[in-house]
Amino acid sequence: MRIPYSKPSITEDDVALVTRAARDGWGERCYEFIEEFETRFADFCGSSYAIATSSCTGALHLGLAALGIGPSDEVILADTNWIATVAPIVHLGATPVFVDIEPDYWCIDPNAVRSRISSRTRAIVVTHLYGNVADLEQLSNIALEFNIPLVEDSAEAIGAQHHGRPTGGIGTFGVFSFHGTKTITTGEGGMLVTSDADLYERVLTLSNHGRSRSQLKQFWPDLVGYKFKMSNIQAALGCSQLRRINELVERKGEIMMRYRERLGSVAGIELNLERPRCSNAWWMPTIVWPTELGVHRDDLRQALVSRGIDARVFFPALSSLPMFQPIANPHANSLPARAINLPSFHDISSESIDEVCDVVLAVLTSLGT
Numbered sequence: 001m002r003i004p005y006s007k008p009s010i011t012e013d014d015v016a017l018v019t020r021a022a023r024d025g026w027g028e029r030c031y032e033f034i035e036e037f038e039t040r041f042a043d044f045c046g047s048s049y050a051i052a053t054s055s056c057t058g059a060l061h062l063g064l065a066a067l068g069i070g071p072s073d074e075v076i077l078a079d080t081n082w083i084a085t086v087a088p089i090v091h092l093g094a095t096p097v098f099v100d101i102e103p104d105y106w107c108i109d110p111n112a113v114r115s116r117i118s119s120r121t122r123a124i125v126v127t128h129l130y131g132n133v134a135d136l137e138q139l140s141n142i143a144l145e146f147n148i149p150l151v152e153d154s155a156e157a158i159g160a161q162h163h164g165r166p167t168g169g170i171g172t173f174g175v176f177s178f179h180g181t182k183t184i185t186t187g188e189g190g191m192l193v194t195s196d197a198d199l200y201e202r203v204l205t206l207s208n209h210g211r212s213r214s215q216l217k218q219f220w221p222d223l224v225g226y227k228f229k230m231s232n233i234q235a236a237l238g239c240s241q242l243r244r245i246n247e248l249v250e251r252k253g254e255i256m257m258r259y260r261e262r263l264g265s266v267a268g269i270e271l272n273l274e275r276p277r278c279s280n281a282w283w284m285p286t287i288v289w290p291t292e293l294g295v296h297r298d299d300l301r302q303a304l305v306s307r308g309i310d311a312r313v314f315f316p317a318l319s320s321l322p323m324f325q326p327i328a329n330p331h332a333n334s335l336p337a338r339a340i341n342l343p344s345f346h347d348i349s350s351e352s353i354d355e356v357c358d359v360v361l362a363v364l365t366s367l368g369t
């Protein structure tokens with residue numbers, strides 16, 4: 001039997017609400033679930049406003065555009081990231097500045113951020129990698145000190161908290177993804193949250209083809225905007241999934257705990273770490289081992305794949321991709337060869353987790369001794 005690395009948790013209630021939206025959510029009711037999803041999501045993040053989008057990438061694009069980011073501006077982000085986090089920066093004509101990550105939490109290193117701030121820095125984008133919470137305390141202080149907006153890419157960290165506050169709701173704005181691999185899904189979809197009323201209005205206008213809410217003329221955009229909207233049908237699934245958010249995040253934690261029990265005590269193996277006074281979202285259980293073991297991640301991945309287990313590679317450093325210039329960030333460059341993401345869909349059985357751990361242990365301990 002194949003063990004996928006990810007797959008959404010879909011119930012009959014989810015299906016029923018989507019069906020209702022498909023049947024009745026038209027005409028006067030065509031925004032019903034979108035509005036409900038936005039209101040409840042903002043509430044979940046402790047934010048004043050939320051705007052549902054077609055993807056997290058789209059949400060990030062809108063937010064950065066609303067901050068006025070463009071050519072000659074620099075945006076600092078971690079070198080270890082999914083391409084989605086840098087693509088909007090490039091499309092807006094700004095220059096991404098890739099900095100290294102912390103070796104233990106795998107999130108952007110605040111000291112590295114500080115060292116790369118320039119007179120052109122217009123935003124710091126912080127990704128809570130694999131559900132681990134970034135060092136928002138230090139990062140917020142830097143953002144405050146230099147008066148630079150702090151953006152949270154919380155796509156992988158829905159349900160995480162930093163000092164009691166939900167991630168995504170702490171920065172100038174935060175973005176989330178509801179792609180099928182994420183903790184809750186709408187198929188494709190995203191969300192932008194903020195408590196800044198002016199920023200909210202600008203994003204709302206940009207997201208609606210540049211048509212302001214206060215513009216009374218029909219078909220009258222005041223600027224060229226974007227069309228990155230979520231459909232009412234998708235939002236219905238989002239509403240239904242959001243009702244189970246605590247249960248879904250909790251299940252991710254249980255899966256992580258099982259991996260930790262089996263792998264955590266093996267010398268050298270490190271797993272996702274919870275920062276003090278934070279609670280982790282445990283989106284993607286990840287193991288990292290020391291170079292000295294002499295195991296390349298392709299060896300382990302091959303062993304897993306041959307047993308029908310779908311494991312994923314740790315993100316390659318963005319600066320190592322062909323469209324960017326290589327940067328010698330030691331952690332971002334060394335981790336991918338000695339790390340792997342393990343399966344963690346909600347319905348995975350303990351037996352399947354044990355099967356994954358058996359393969360991991362066989363490869364990492366036999367070759368290592």
Ligand SMILES: *Cc1c(COP(=O)(O)O)cnc(C)c1O
Nearest residue numbers: 055056057082084155156177179
């Ligand atoms: C999944 C993901 C995204 C992109 O989400 P989409 O909804 O696919 O656009 C962005 N950032 C991070 C960190 C992600 O994991």
